[in-house]
Amino acid sequence: DGGITQSPKYLFRKEGQNVTLSCEQNLNHDAMYWYRQDPGQGLRLIYYSQIVNDFQKGDIAEGYSVSREKKESFPLTVTSAQKNPTAFYLCASKFRLDGGELFFGEGSRLTVL
Amino acid sequence: EDQVTQSPEALRLQEGESSSLNCSYTVSGLRGLFWYRQDPGKGPEFLFTLYSAGEEKEKERLKATLTKKESFLHITAPKPEDSATYLCAVSFGGAQKLVFGQGTRLTINP
Numbered sequence: 001d002g003g004i005t006q007s008p009k010y011l012f013r014k015e016g017q018n019v020t021l022s023c024e025q026n027l028n029h030d031a032m033y034w035y036r037q038d039p040g041q042g043l044r045l046i047y048y049s050q051i052v053n054d055f056q057k058g059d060i061a062e063g064y065s066v067s068r069e070k071k072e073s074f075p076l077t078v079t080s081a082q083k084n085p086t087a088f089y090l091c092a093s094k095f096r097l098d099g100g101e102l103f104f105g106e107g108s109r110l111t112v113l
Numbered sequence: 114e115d116q117v118t119q120s121p122e123a124l125r126l127q128e129g130e131s132s133s134l135n136c137s138y139t140v141s142g143l144r145g146l147f148w149y150r151q152d153p154g155k156g157p158e159f160l161f162t163l164y165s166a167g168e169e170k171e172k173e174r175l176k177a178t179l180t181k182k183e184s185f186l187h188i189t190a191p192k193p194e195d196s197a198t199y200l201c202a203v204s205f206g207g208a209q210k211l212v213f214g215q216g217t218r219l220t221i222n223p
Contacts (some may be wrong), residue, residue, distance in 0.1 A: 004156075042117065042213035043157075043200070090156055101147055102202075102211070104156035 004105035023091035032074035033092040050097045115140045119214035136201035137183040144204040151198045
């Protein structure tokens with residue numbers, strides 16, 4: 001079945017540690033996205049990528065980094081510079097940047113202890 | 114300022130009691146309006162895309178409509194399994210910017 005796989009589903013981190021969230025898609029989509037979701041707020045865009053080896057900052061990129069070495073994969077690293085990293089992180093993709101709907105993974109919940 | 118506002122924040126209905134959720138937007142150059150359903154601890158599930166005023170889409174007990182300023186998600190004779198948070202998102206502008214509303218949490222009591 002085609003879809004988007006995020007891992008891990010739950011992750012605990014100590015302050016000062018970097019963590020990497022995995023996102024893999026087998027939908028043959030060009031565009032991939034990372035969103036952050038906090039209670040009572042709309043989804044906020046962290047980074048997006050239109051093609052391999054290219055990515056752009058979203059609205060809240062500070063303290064995060066990404067890579068896009070393969071079309072299928074778009075990992076997100078939450079660095080120690082992110083001031084408030086506890087959140088629900090969602091990876092999404094769509095066929096191309098300029099049209100169509102987003103499809104989402106199941107999400108990763110990061111808790112900083 | 115480009116904004117997407119959903120109302121109400123939360124809605125509690127009895128099974129079979131029809132109602133509507135609202136998504137109002139103030140953006141320039143609407144490219145599309147999207148509705149999603151999100152269950153607790155899960156990623157959003159795509160429901161509908163609407164592109165122009167007057168357009169309507171239906172799926173089971175759900176019907177989405179669009180005007181130049183807002184969209185409604187009508188739910189007819191809901192069942193407890195329709196309980197979820199419903200998100201709307203608006204795509205606009207040349208750069209295909211996408212802005213999400215904060216969601217409406219719908220609870221259907223049996």
